[in-house]
Amino acid sequence: MATTPTQLTDCSATELLALYRAGAASPVDATRAVLQRIEQLNPQLNAFCVVDPDAALASARASEVRWQAGAPIGPLDGVPASIKDLILTRGWPTLRGSRTVDPNQPWEVDAPVTARLREAGAVLLGKTNTPEFGCKGETNSPLTGITRNPWDLSRTPGGSSGGTAAAVAAGLGPLSVGTDGAGSVRIPAAFCGNFGLKPSFGRVPAYPLSPFGSVAHLGPHTMAVADAALMLNVMSQPDARDWTALPPDGRDYRVGLNDGVRGLRIAYSPTLGFAKNIHPEVAAAVAQAVRDLEALGAVVEQVDPGIDDPLDICTGLWFLGALTLWNGMTAAQQAVADPDFAAEAALGAQFSALQIQQLNLRRGTLGSHLRQFMQRFDLIATPAVAVPAFAAKPAGHAPLSPEAMLGWTPFSYPFNLSQQPACSIPCGLTSDGLPIGLQLVGPMFGDALVLRAARAYESVRPIARPPLAWAR
16 A cells, blocks of 8 residues: 555554554654654644654654564554643653743653553654643643644634644644643634544543643544544553542443444534524534434434533633632742733632632532433534634733633533533534534543544544645
8 A cells, every 4th residue: 555755644543553554654654754744834833832853753763663573562553643731741841831831840750641642652743832821712822822723824723722733633643632621622623623522531640630620631632533532542541640530441442433323312402501602604514413413313302401601610710720820930930921821810819718619519510410411311412612713813812801711612611510521523614614613522421422423423524634725
């Protein structure tokens, strides 16, 4: 099977592994192709803040030797991958998009997900951009600047995993790890037209735990659902450093992936009962996607889950996390912080201890309600984000408020609060050529069900790459 470097950058991880197995391509071929593409496209996209070609090629050469011996070390051996710059990675600084973090310190620890990828043989390329401390749904920061959307460089890729989503969509490696505290995997997946999964809370161990608390999840970004299942197999392996992690379930998330949706009960909720200002092309594309699922045999009922907008719960708890970080900074660090992050911390300072406790109690009520609602349904289908990607702008471009921060993504944060698994999968383009995302939400611990339904949809609506006309 002949291949070229350009084609290798368009391959999924599953396709690359098949090529390695057949001897039709090698990890060195794939890594060189991806590094060449990063060199070509990253100056415009600004998706990566760290790229280490020497380390990546050394890893690829070691993988190539293993494949030639017929002894790959793990399920991702030789597959190029990247890590969001909120996640500790041995040998590289983890600056979290912030000028407040000193790069001149030992970087000797891998976070659990980084360690698991290394053990599985993945070729780590570098770190992807994030806004400061992952604090918003755009990817801009005083440290690393503005990351741009590969479908339209004037638009944001979303955030806070915007570098991750832009990299995967543009072919700068088939796998990348993101984080999601209020939609930060699903927002950029929707805006950049790739698949992003927020697993059940605790499914993927984390260390150190997020200062934003138990709304924060780690998840895969890919251009194929099967790749996300493969990544979740690796990422979900246990790590004793995370005391909140779920016990390992020993599951292979690829098993049953192609079982389809026939007979599954889907609650289609176009607004969750409270969302307003939904872009008409987003609403229309998601409605069509739900009809596609129905044509595949799903039993669809249009029904809302009966919840109020929990924006104030989400942002209140989020702002408290920002304040916690802020209070650990020196005055000199605070002076160079992202103005959006500073504004979040200031808003966090307005809450009393009683008010925070009340928010946590309301969160518990929300989670209980949604778990009871899911007794009637296997999945909830909604838009991933209410709007297409908007203009990319610098940090601090507008006054920050709860509505400005998350009001345009009302479908994402409820399921961080409830900790349920949820994904975004592309379901069409606007008339301006911008991706639209369909969100599928499963019951708690129903990660495999979310992947299965997404794969069924992908089977009739394959994920497309951006045309990258600007790169020619």
